[in-house]
Amino acid sequence: MKKSRILSVAAAAALTGSLLAMAPAARAEEEYHAYIGIQSASFTFRNAWNEAQYGQGITSDEGWAYFDTLTGWDGPTAVDKGGNFTDATITGDGTYSVKLDGDFDFGSDETLNLLFVSTDIPLDSGATISDVEIIFDGSTKYTFDEAYLSPDETTYLQPMAINIWNDDLGKSDGLFGYVMPSDSIEIKFTVNGLGDGAAAAEEEAPAEEVVEEAAPAEEAAPAADSTTTTASTGNASAVAVGAVMAAAAVAAVSSKKRK
Numbered sequence: 001m002k003k004s005r006i007l008s009v010a011a012a013a014a015l016t017g018s019l020l021a022m023a024p025a026a027r028a029e030e031e032y033h034a035y036i037g038i039q040s041a042s043f044t045f046r047n048a049w050n051e052a053q054y055g056q057g058i059t060s061d062e063g064w065a066y067f068d069t070l071t072g073w074d075g076p077t078a079v080d081k082g083g084n085f086t087d088a089t090i091t092g093d094g095t096y097s098v099k100l101d102g103d104f105d106f107g108s109d110e111t112l113n114l115l116f117v118s119t120d121i122p123l124d125s126g127a128t129i130s131d132v133e134i135i136f137d138g139s140t141k142y143t144f145d146e147a148y149l150s151p152d153e154t155t156y157l158q159p160m161a162i163n164i165w166n167d168d169l170g171k172s173d174g175l176f177g178y179v180m181p182s183d184s185i186e187i188k189f190t191v192n193g194l195g196d197g198a199a200a201a202e203e204e205a206p207a208e209e210v211v212e213e214a215a216p217a218e219e220a221a222p223a224a225d226s227t228t229t230t231a232s233t234g235n236a237s238a239v240a241v242g243a244v245m246a247a248a249a250v251a252a253v254s255s256k257k258r259k
Contacts, residue, residue: 032090032121032194035067036098036187037158039114040106040180044072044081048118048158070104081105090121092196095131101184110180111172115162117187122156123149127193134161134176135186142176147189159189 035056039045046067049056054066060078070081084102098117115134121127129147133140147159148168164172 034088034119037116037118040109041111092194095190097188099186112162113164116160119157131190133188136181137183141178
């Protein structure tokens with residue numbers, strides 16, 4: 001009977017290891033967002049999302065939203081300068097992109113005053129941003145291995161690529177040369193430190209499939225009945241592990257009584 005007891009415990013231990021492997025990885029606590037920010041030499045712009053006068057949710061006297069289009073000037077009057085913005089929803093660690101394309105108008109401007117990514121990721125979130133790639137008209141112009149964060153934004157992560165008033169970014173000379181883009185301006189970047197996002201959860205195998213492959217013995221079968229909850233629920237994995245260990249203990253005691 002000693003052999004039977006050893007096999008029962010071994011089967012239970014194998015099943016326990018499988019269930020622990022199914023425990024979900026750390027998840028991002030919430031969604032965040034990122035937006036391309038820009039300003040040309042004649043002050044055609046899209047400001048940061050949280051800028052009080054022209055940021056997200058602020059509309060012009062004519063009823064159009066500043067944040068949904070490039071804004072320029074006709075004398076003292078703000079005017080719609082077109083363009084299509086692609087923003088990013090950040091669900092966890094990964095690579096994201098923000099972009100301006102479509103029919104936009106910088107007039108005769110040949111340079112940019114500002115180019116940056118505006119996010120609502122708090123500075124104290126533990127997240128970092130790296131591999132910031134600057135792409136004009138489909139061609140990569142420069143890549144920051146580590147994001148240069150705006151010293152003027154004290155609440156959120158705001159990587160900057162161009163700022164003609166900033167010494168670290170080369171002022172008006174900048175860190176890289178370019179011809180003023182006419183078709184698209186894109187910034188790609190990588191986020192780390194938030195945990196896996198929703199996409200990773202969808203790729204996890206259902207708990208039932210793992211249990212069926214891992215349960216070779218009849219004595220371990222009752223534990224499979226207790227793991228019908230999917231692997232995306234962390235507490236279900238913990239309960240299943242407890243049930244497996246209990247089954248192993250019962251098997252060991254029963255074997256001992258049959259000696």
